[in-house]
Amino acid sequence: MRPGIRTTVFLKCCSLRCKWCCNPESIHPETELVYDLKKCLGEKECGLCLKECPEFAISVMPSDGKAPIDWDPCTNRGKCVLVCPPKALDLFGQEMSVDEVPAGVERDGSFYRESGGGITVSGGACLLQSDFAAALLEEAL
Ligand code: SF4
Ligand code: SF4
Incomplete structure (x- = not known):
């Protein structure tokens, strides 16, 4: 991972139930009220x-x-x-297409360009949505 200022995109869904989970709102795959x-x-x-x-x-x-x-x-x-x-x-989570995510994080674009940073994909277990994560990173290049 390149050093620099980054925006983290959290993908919902995780198959584990770690007691120390720091993003429990990302465990369930669906949006939650x-x-x-x-x-x-x-x-x-x-x-x-x-x-x-x-x-x-x-x-x-x-x-x-x-x-x-x-x-x-x-x-x-x-x-x-x-x-x-x-x-x-409020809702935890939001259904989004791959195209919609970069538009949402582009407001931080000047920070990425200045610092050399970019988007980090996290979760949840983001590899449970590996196709989406790969398409998102491809789109963000
Ligand atoms: S309107 Fe709100 S409380 Fe009613 S079903 Fe939808 S999310 Fe639940
Ligand atoms: S503030 Fe109003 S809309 Fe919100 S939960 Fe209370 S009654 Fe419902």
């Missing part, structure tokens, strides 16, 4: 996710009016994420 209850404004102030969820997977807690997820019916597609003003809802 994440929810930060502390940030939720509650149904009275907001409630937008309740109207947006096609699976009725969000309810209201009588105690504080906040909107917890019922994980069983949730499909993790993230329609609710798009309407949540304080970003209490």
